[in-house]
Amino acid sequence: MVKRLTKAHQKMNASRDQFDKAMGQHAEVLARLEELETLRSREKEAAKTQREALEAQLLVEREAHEVEKAAREMLEAELEEVKARATLEAERLKLEGKEEFLKSPEFDTLLGKKAGGFFKNGFFGCVAQWRANGYPEEEHPASFLNVQQAIAEMPDEEEVQEEEEDDDEEEGGDGSDATPPSSPLLSFPFCCTPHFLSY
Structure with missing residues (x-):
């Protein structure tokens, strides 16, 4: 019986140690x-x-x-x-x-060149139409068929303006009723007849 008690006591001590150990681990975990x-x-x-x-x-x-x-x-x-x-x-x-x-004068120069080119082309076109329609140059020589002569005989723009101003002064008007001056390029007798403009 003492043996049993000793064993039981030892088991209890071992269980207590394990419990204490488990409680220590539990405390550490907490x-x-x-x-x-x-x-x-x-x-x-x-x-x-x-x-x-x-x-x-x-x-x-x-x-x-x-x-x-x-x-x-x-x-x-x-x-x-x-x-x-x-x-x-x-x-x-x-x-x-x-x-x-x-x-500017540059514009006047350019305009003069262009106008001269148009005049020349128009002039030669009209001369060609006159000749194509049977104008007898030999019988009726026309001085305006010579382009250099026609250009040389064209009145200067300043001269035309001075003449118009003189005419206005002579008439005593201020020129407001006067008809606008015709362009010297359109003042030639050719190219105005419908017969010569038709092809």
Whole structure:
């Protein structure tokens, strides 16, 4: 019986040691769990703080983007306005330049060259029509069929203007009722007869 009691006592001591050991492990696990909970709560707090900081940064960036967008739209509007003003100014300068060119001697020179070219082509065309329609040059020589002579005999524009002014002064009028002067290029007797203009 003592043996049994000793064995039972030993078992009980072994069980108590195991229980104490298990309780120690349980306490360690609880301490570790508390540490993990504390660590988790710190990490959660840090994550929350970081998220709030990121949201605040995102908000600032959005506001900056909106400000930049508004500034860009304002600059684009100003650019369009400047473009419109530049276009109007260019048109104005173009018109002024055109008016100045039309009053310049260069324009008169160019106009004279063009008019001379048209006159020459028209003159030769009319002469060709006269000859094609059987105008007898041998029987009725016409001095105006010579282009150099015709050009030489053309009155100078300044002389025509002076003659018109003299006529106006002699008539006593201001020239407002007078018919406009005919162009010297159209004052020749050829090319006015429909017979010679028909092909």
